Amino acid sequence: MAVWNLTAPLRQADVEKLQSGDIVFLSGTIYTARDAAHKRLDALLDAGEPLPFEPKGAVIYYSGPTPPPPGCPIGSAGPTTSYRMDAYAPRLYRLGVRGTIGKGRRHADVLAAIRETGGVYFGATGGAGALLSRCIRKAEVLAFEDLGPEAIRKLWVEAFPLLVINDGGGGELYACPDISAALAAQGTL
Amino acid sequence: MKILSASAITDAVAELCIHANRFLPKDVRERMESCAAGETSACAREVFRQLKENWILAAETGLPLCQDTGLAVFFIDVGQDVHIKGDMREAVNEGVRRGYGAGFLRKSVCEPFTRKNTGDNTPAIIHTTLVPGDTVRIRYMAKGGGSENMSRVTMLAPAQGWDGIREFVIRRVAESGSNPCPPVIVGLGVGGSFDYAPILAKQALFRPLDDINPDPDLAEKEEELLCALNRLHIGPMGLGGVTTCLAVKIAKAPCHIASLPLAVNIQCHSARHEEVVL
Incomplete structure (x- = not known):
């Protein structure tokens, strides 16, 4: 388990050394997008139009922050569950997106796209939105402002704490639930 | 009047x-602290450390x-x-x-x-x-939506009984994995009707984590299920560990002789609820 300090947008050389279980402190610029924004990104691509950000090397953060209170660049901003973006993620990885940040297991199609493109899927701690917001120095709405919390925001982050869940080599960090042990459990503690 | x-x-x-x-309720903070002390893996301990830092920061700054x-x-x-x-x-x-x-x-x-x-x-x-x-x-x-999405209602056959309930809940929590921000709290509504079981399950989630069900049979079932769910070893944020579930709370109501309605309402570790009496 290694610890890396990386800067987004990510270069191929940054990502190919990553292994599931590694800790990454990410700095640089990343983009928030969740359900409704992904649907619109997909529609833009269908129409042959450009995305509101350069996908090459980009890191997408599945997050819908709370409004910024006075004096803060952003409100609470932790990860949302990733599987809801699985229908869109393979297309984005194939366009050059190098990393996504969320929580929860990804669909096999996403894992295939991560392996194929040498990408990465990071996990951030869910329910730690106040803490994580402290690593966000600046935020601005980049697209789809009408979506409110689901708008695409450009974030300037500093040492944002991440865990590599899925690496380009097929590594997986999430524990496989031991259903048979749970079903066989007898009595109470 | x-x-x-x-x-x-x-x-x-x-x-x-x-x-x-x-402000995270005191009973939730205390349960998480005691569970954190029982974790040996670095990942599980780090998740609990971040969550504690988060609730302290939220209370100090007013950030959600x-x-x-x-x-x-x-x-x-x-x-x-x-x-x-x-x-x-x-x-x-x-x-x-x-x-x-x-x-x-x-x-x-x-x-x-x-x-x-x-x-x-x-x-x-x-x-x-x-x-x-x-x-x-x-x-x-x-x-929160992430944990609500992992919740389910099902109509079991009366013959399935407690074993059927137990298996359904274990499989549901297992399938939810890391999605609902474990360690989770599981609220169960057993009986009633298709519409009433989930209301019972949601009400069960308001109970303090450290209370004991006044019905001794339900208290034992809650403990039994908690013990079984923690054998799944999903762990905090799905990264492995002995804390998958913080508590199981069961509410029941009489039901039709043909039915055994079951609602499983999953609550994330950020269990935010409060009450006031006017």
Whole structure:
């Protein structure tokens, strides 16, 4: 388990050394997008139009922050569950997106796209939105402002704490639930 | 007959929304601290460390504990001897509107087909019960979408009994894995009807984590299921560990002789709920 300090947008050389279980402190610029924004990104691509950000090397953060209170660049901003973006993620990885940040297991199609493109899927701690917001120095709405919390925001982050869940080599960090042990459990503690 | 103004309800609701999203209940903090002490893996300990730092920071700064400040769910017990002057439902929704605005909370409610955000986190989900007495008890929960998405209702056959319930819950939590922000709290509604079981399950989630079910049989079932769920070793945020579930809470009601309704309401570790009595 290694610890890396990386800067987004990510270069191929940054990502190919990553292994599931590694800790990454990410700095640089990343983009928030969740359900409704992904649907619109997909529609833009269908129409042959450009995305509101350069996908090459980009890191997408599945997050819908709370409004910024006075004096803060952003409100609470932790990860949302990733599987809801699985229908869109393979297309984005194939366009050059190098990393996504969320929580929860990804669909096999996403894992295939991560392996194929040498990408990465990071996990951030869910329910730690106040803490994580402290690593966000600046935020601005980049697209789809009408979506409110689901708008695409450009974030300037500093040492944002991440865990590599899925690496380009097929590594997986999430524990496989031991259903048979749970079903066989007898009595109470 | 006691008279209660709608504006008093609005003020109380706004305050509940803001406060509950900033301060994690003491019983939840204590349970997480005791579970953290039992973890040996570095990942599990680090998750608990971040969560503790997060609840301290939220309390100090007023930032919401989580960016998902929830669908606003209310259980309101209205005393029969109270006369509410004004529209109670509108008073609650106005409180949500104000609380989510003034508290810089996220507006997470949208029209289901167009997905257009309503812009003020209304309408709230409001369950009202008429009870004896001259007070109004308002219980509020900020229910996050990630854990709600992992919840299920099923109609078991009576022959499946407790074994069937137990297996369904274990498989549900296992399948949910890291999605609902474990360690989770599992609220079960057993019996009633297709519509009533989930209400029982949600009400069960309001119980303090350290209480003991007054029904000894249910208390034993809660312990048995908690023990079994923690054998799944999903762990905090799904990274492995001995803490998959913080507590199991069961509520039951009589049901049709043909049915065994079961609702599994999953709650994330950021279990934000508070109540006020007016």
